[in-house]
Amino acid sequence: EKGGFDHFMLKEIHEQPKAISDTYRGRLSRDKAIIKMAGVEDNMKKFLNANRIIIVACGTSWHAGLVAEYIFEDLARIPVEVEYASEFRYRNPVIREDDVLIAISQSGETADTLAAIKLAKSKGAFVFGVCNVVGSSIARETDAGAYTHAGPEIGVASTKAFTTQITVLTLMALRLARAKGTINSSDFHRHLLELEMIPKKVEEALKSDAHIRIIADIYKDAPNCLYLGRGYNFPVALEGALKLKEISYIHAEGYPAAEMKHGPIALIDENMPIVVIATKKGHYEKVVSNIQEIKSRKGKIIGIVTEGDTQVRELADHIIEVPETLESLSPLLNTIPLQLLSYHIAVMLGKNVDQPRNLAKSVTVE
Numbered sequence: 001e002k003g004g005f006d007h008f009m010l011k012e013i014h015e016q017p018k019a020i021s022d023t024y025r026g027r028l029s030r031d032k033a034i035i036k037m038a039g040v041e042d043n044m045k046k047f048l049n050a051n052r053i054i055i056v057a058c059g060t061s062w063h064a065g066l067v068a069e070y071i072f073e074d075l076a077r078i079p080v081e082v083e084y085a086s087e088f089r090y091r092n093p094v095i096r097e098d099d100v101l102i103a104i105s106q107s108g109e110t111a112d113t114l115a116a117i118k119l120a121k122s123k124g125a126f127v128f129g130v131c132n133v134v135g136s137s138i139a140r141e142t143d144a145g146a147y148t149h150a151g152p153e154i155g156v157a158s159t160k161a162f163t164t165q166i167t168v169l170t171l172m173a174l175r176l177a178r179a180k181g182t183i184n185s186s187d188f189h190r191h192l193l194e195l196e197m198i199p200k201k202v203e204e205a206l207k208s209d210a211h212i213r214i215i216a217d218i219y220k221d222a223p224n225c226l227y228l229g230r231g232y233n234f235p236v237a238l239e240g241a242l243k244l245k246e247i248s249y250i251h252a253e254g255y256p257a258a259e260m261k262h263g264p265i266a267l268i269d270e271n272m273p274i275v276v277i278a279t280k281k282g283h284y285e286k287v288v289s290n291i292q293e294i295k296s297r298k299g300k301i302i303g304i305v306t307e308g309d310t311q312v313r314e315l316a317d318h319i320i321e322v323p324e325t326l327e328s329l330s331p332l333l334n335t336i337p338l339q340l341l342s343y344h345i346a347v348m349l350g351k352n353v354d355q356p357r358n359l360a361k362s363v364t365v366e
């Protein structure tokens with residue numbers, strides 16, 4: 001059942017190339033230069049007239065929502081707010097009839113997300129679901145939606161659900177950008193082309209496994225770890241930290257790299273590993289200077305870099321390469337080494353990777 005892998009989590013990490021292509025298959029046609037998603041087409045007016053998009057989710061799905069905020073605003077020029085479902089539902093939020101609420105949930109059963117949907121519906125907003133489990137409560141409760149086609153995710157730590165959520169949300173943002181005319185046809189085409197190359201590039205990224213295992217062995221006993229990223233990769237830093245916390249029980253925090261000097265830099269000494277997402281495009285030079293600041297305080301840098309990178313290689317203690325892609329698609333690749341790093345650390349520490357203590361696969365109580 002684990003397909004020859006030691007754990008479901010590892011199997012699911014390796015299923016990502018297929019899961020991502022299953023998610024865009026039938027929706028993306030590069031030849032015809034179109035994206036078609038029934039749930040979006042049928043409600044195009046609602047999306048185009050949206051005052052703003054509010055995304056609600058929990059945990060890893062909330063991180064996918066944060067990535068989506070960058071993509072929707074950047075490509076489709078629609079204002080987006082991303083909310084923890086548990087906070088949104090209890091803070092008397094301002095919801096208008098021309099708001100569109102997107103709820104993201106792998107299981108489709110998360111209690112707080114479901115409650116946030118019901119609240120938004122009661123205020124007249126249009127509610128769209130991005131779920132993995134077909135026929136789940138959230139899939140049924142929403143006005144329309146798009147499934148991620150990740151297949152069953154058994155490991156409590158979400159992996160392929162995250163990358164397929166980002167895939168669906170990217171398709172939506174591109175579709176809306178095209179409809180709104182906020183993306184020109186050559187950029188649109190470029191995105192379709194690059195998106196189709198992602199599964200192969202994820203496969204490429206997975207090949208760093210043995211190298212990542214060596215890094216995992218060096219840092220497995222660290223009591224703390226920081227994850228830094230900027231722009232599209234700030235949420236990836238949060239997700240990397242969450243993965244490490246959940247399965248290895250090592251305390252980890254994700255931060256936007258530039259926030260370092262507003263506090264967390266005080267934590268840095270020669271014992272602190274810092275994973276920095278420093279791929280080309282998107283604030284690269286700024287991230288390089290963040291790395292220099294850390295190095296001058298003797299922090300240990302694990303850099304996630306674009307293949308062939310030389311600048312970070314010189315500064316970092318370790319680098320993990322990923323193939324080059326568009327900045328907007330880079331979260332799909334940069335997530336992969338972070339999943340593998342936490343996986344190997346947890347295995348080396350003898351933790352129950354698929355069923356970490358105190359956690360449930362779906363949180364059906366608030």
Ligand code: M6R
Nearest residue numbers: 059060061105106107110157158
């Ligand atoms: O099923 P959902 O996507 O609604 O679940 C949300 C969170 O409970 C979930 O992502 C959780 O944070 C995972 N354990 C993360 O790996």
